Each structure stands twice: as structure tokens, then as C-alpha cells.
Amino acid sequence: MKKGTALREARFIKSVFELGKLPAPLGKEVAFWGRSNVGKSSLMNRLMQAKDLVKVSKTPGCTQSVNFFQIGSNLFLVDLPGYGYAKVPHHLQVLWIDLVSGYLATRENLRHVFLLLDSRHELKDLDQQAIEFLASCRLSFSLVLTKVDKISDSLLAQHRTFLQERFAGIDVYYSSAEKGWGMAEIQRKLIKEAKV
Numbered sequence: 001m002k003k004g005t006a007l008r009e010a011r012f013i014k015s016v017f018e019l020g021k022l023p024a025p026l027g028k029e030v031a032f033w034g035r036s037n038v039g040k041s042s043l044m045n046r047l048m049q050a051k052d053l054v055k056v057s058k059t060p061g062c063t064q065s066v067n068f069f070q071i072g073s074n075l076f077l078v079d080l081p082g083y084g085y086a087k088v089p090h091h092l093q094v095l096w097i098d099l100v101s102g103y104l105a106t107r108e109n110l111r112h113v114f115l116l117l118d119s120r121h122e123l124k125d126l127d128q129q130a131i132e133f134l135a136s137c138r139l140s141f142s143l144v145l146t147k148v149d150k151i152s153d154s155l156l157a158q159h160r161t162f163l164q165e166r167f168a169g170i171d172v173y174y175s176s177a178e179k180g181w182g183m184a185e186i187q188r189k190l191i192k193e194a195k196v
């Protein structure tokens with residue numbers, strides 16, 4: 001794929017609510033995961049240069065299924081339900097955890113996961129657990145500090161250093177889906193990891 005045109009012309013393929021209904025692997029997949037409301041769907045829209053392809057909402061718990069988007073002939077971006085939103089009924093949280101952890105642990109064509117962290121907050125226990133889970137699955141993953149338009153450059157630098165020291169060897173990116181900041185680096189990483 002040519003630089004700059006790589007992630008255009010994305011199209012929605014499918015939403016899956018049950019592990020047993022995942023589509024057969026058709027190409028390489030790159031997934032986006034993180035706390036509810038952290039900005040997964042917004043970041044994906046930005047990366048795919050599609051304004052409203054992925055549903056975004058102010059209300060946490062918006063994404064309730066595993067959603068597949070195809071780019072070109074063999075790359076799929078996968079939007080996952082978030083974790084950690086207390087107001088989501090318990091039975092739904094359990095369902096989503098099963099769905100997401102099952103997907104992450106078993107998907108053989110999953111090449112990389114971007115784990116998103118809200119740059120306005122400290123690392124939470126659930127984020128730490130999510131990172132440990134990705135590591136235990138031996139998945140290739142990196143971290144993205146989101147919504148950096150809401151914080152100062154010095155706080156961003158502080159958070160990046162903290163994460164780089166804590167998770168040595170894991171790349172740490174930043175993004176503002178609002179302003180479009182950080183997209184080129186994330187796109188480069190995505191293309192490199194998916195080898196498209």
C-alpha cells in the first residue's frame with residue numbers, strides 16, 4: 001500500500017455479539033481496545049479518514065459488539081467493546097469480557113492490538129490487567145494515550161515516560177481524534193505490524 005493512502009476506503013463488514021459467530025479469518029486484523037469512552041471508535045474513524053463509519057457516543061458503553069472494518073483486500077480493523085463502565089449491567093459486562101477476551105486469546109490472524117489509555121487519567125487497575133492479559137496471550141500490542149488535546153504537553157510527556165518505564169519494550173503513542181494529532185505515527189505502526 002502507498003504511504004498516505006493506506007487506510008482509506010474502509011468499509012463496514014460485520015458486528016458480532018457472540019464468540020461463536022466470529023467471521024472466518026479473511027485477512028490480517030488489528031484491534032482497538034481500552035476502557036469505555038476512551039476514544040477507540042473515534043480514533044478508528046480518524047485513522048480510516050471516515051467521519052462516521054464507526055459509531056461514537058458521549059455515553060460510555062456505546063460499542064457493544066466486535067465490529068469489523070475492511071481496508072483493501074486483506075486488512076481488517078476491529079473495534080472492541082470497552083471495559084470498566086460501572087453502569088453497564090453486570091450480565092452485559094461479563095458477556096463483553098467473554099467476547100473480547102475470547103477474541104483476543106484465540107484469533108490467529110490478529111497481528112496487533114492498540115490498547116488505548118485516557119491521557120487525562122492515571123493508569124487504572126483495569127488497564128493494568130488488560131495489558132497483562134495482552135502480554136499473557138503473547139499478542140503484539142502498543143499503547144495509545146488518547147484525547148491529548150485535553151492535556152498539556154508537559155503532562156503528556158510525563159505520562160509517556162511513566163508508561164515507557166513501566167512497560168519497557170512496548171511502544172507508546174498519543175492521539176487526538178478531535179485534532180488529528182498523532183495519526184501518522186499510529187498509521188505507520190499499524191501498517192508495519194500488519195505488513196500490508
Ligand SMILES: Nc1nc2c(ncn2[C@@H]2O[C@H](COP(=O)(O)OP(=O)(O)OP(=O)(O)O)[C@@H](O)[C@H]2O)c(=O)[nH]1
Pocket residue numbers: 034035036037038039040041042043055056057058059060061062063064080081082083146147148149150175176177178179
Ligand atoms: N476531546 C476529545 N474527545 C474525544 C477524543 N476521542 C474521543 N472523544 C470523545 O470521547 C467520547 C467517547 O468516544 P468513543 O470513540 O465513542 O469512545 P469508545 O472508546 O469507542 O467508547 P465505547 O464504545 O463506549 O467503549 C465521545 O464523546 C468522543 O467525541 C479526542 O481525541 N479528543
Ligand SMILES: [Mg+2]
Pocket residue numbers: 040041042055056062063079080
Ligand atoms: Mg466505541
